[in-house]
Amino acid sequence: MTRRPTLLFWAAFCVVLALLIVAPFALPEFWRRFLTEILIWGLLAMSSDILIGYTGMVSFGHSAFFGLGMYGAAAALLTTRPPSLWLALLYGLIAAAAVAAFVAYFSTRLRDIYFAITTLIFSQIFYVIIFTWTEVTGGENGLNFSRPALAIPGLFSLPFTTLTLYWFVLAVVTASYLVLRRVTRSPFGMVLQSIRENEARTRAIGYPVERYKIVAVMFSGLFAGLAGVLYAIQNRFAAPDFVFFVVSGETVIYNIMGGIGTLVGPIVGAAAFLLLREGLSRLFPYLAAVASQNGLALPGLAEFPYLIPLGVIFIAMVIFMPQGLLGFARRRLNE
């Protein structure tokens, strides 16, 4: 641990943060919202990196924590008048933490693939409950609500615009990053990493491995819930689709694409994935338009499912680039 790389890290951190703060001024409305979404999905992916990258447990159930954060926020925003941002955060985090405690207690008894499958099944349980319990959760249609104002009672109250919401999300994600980074470098985080490296030896030294794992899952779930609350506030709805396990799969994809065990990697992965998806979804209609201008009729090209090339790119990355986009900088980022 020399002094220079740490300095380099913080310099890079400040530059990136400054760029992100001023970025919306250069972007039109659509891309401001898009950037906000990237940050929220990035936070979700970052929260699961604690498990995947640092503890060596691949969770396929993060959609449950994310979704419960959403529904928790929905509960606060629908039942309290006037809707309060802070209550939404509180309810969302409590809901996510409760679910995370429940899932953690059972799933941490298992390792490797069994852990992955158990978390997957748990998230499906919550999906089925939310999907079928129509009176409370709105069932398939989900819940709609209005966006709360950014307010401190007695001091000020600002309605959210796209711009202020972006900054708010950026602030939350940056703070979460700093907390998570601090935690991974704390003695607690060191124990997690030693579980990843050699679980039996960690236990032999005398650490209560199960307890550490439970806390790690809860901690990770809490931040996933935070991402869920932010997403609910951004989109003003909660829907069962976000509890479905495909969301968990995408979370793992962000991690792999960006590089696990780096914390920022997952955010970069989310950005790469979402930008690629957006780009590909525009590419095929564009190609079809170009082709028809040149007298070529290619039926079906405009509707070509852009998720197919995305899936192929992902498979290729798993095979050829298991370190992810930021894998090369892994040591630097953890110094």
Added chain:
Amino acid sequence: MLEQILIQTINGIVVGMILALVASGLTLIFGIMDVVNFAHGELFMLGAYVGVVTLAGTGSFWLALLVATMVVALLGAAIHVTTLRPLLGRDPLNTILATFGVSLVLQNYALWQFGPVARKIQEPLTGQFALFYLDYPWYRIMIALLSAAIIGALWLFLKYSTYGVWIRATTQDRLMAQAMGIPVPRLLTLVFAIGAGMAAASGVLFGPLVGVNHAMGLDWVLKAFIVVVVGGMGNLGGSIAASIFISLTESYASLWVSPSQAIIVSFVVLILTLLIRPTGLFVPTPK
């Protein structure tokens, strides 16, 4: 009430046999290859679609069953060679990710090619017999018997054929099998193809009972995973027992709650299994 319970018992066994067909492919792939195949449900779904297309072209259900099995088995071999063989020797978790990508591709391909409207497969056997107050279709009974026959054939194949012996040897000790001259990479491709073919066959068989659509694989892959864990990973007999056990509990549960909630019962079975016997309910206690 008693009649309802009996009807649900028959229903449970019929669904359980199809589930066993799906899950035995999955458990074969996991037990032998250490591959967690997330794309299994999509192979099931593609099998059903190939069945739909062949049936529309030829009008023969049996030909559709055969063609679907063959086509999807070949597709499975191609998937294995291109995406899973390069991952040999890496952490099995990589296979989850790669097959997740495969399922993304296959599902979106099906959506693009066949559209979101569910298709129907006409059953080859339309007769019914009286079961208490119901007319129970013979076709359902036939599915259960056919599934049992396919699984039985798989068992005979594993037990007596040269390839079957090789496959069992590879399960026990892959390195030693390779040292003895067994062509392990080719064998793994074969296993994946067999698993894919079985998934496709169950897709065609199950097609007449529900509509065929691009998302039909999702439910099945989840159920099959539950079965594989409850039965003990890589344990063929255990998977079959667990399939029937889980389908029966779900059938009985659907006497009281709606079928979409009945799946929670199988989730609970899974959680209890993991707590009490994480190696699986239907395997002998490891000594």
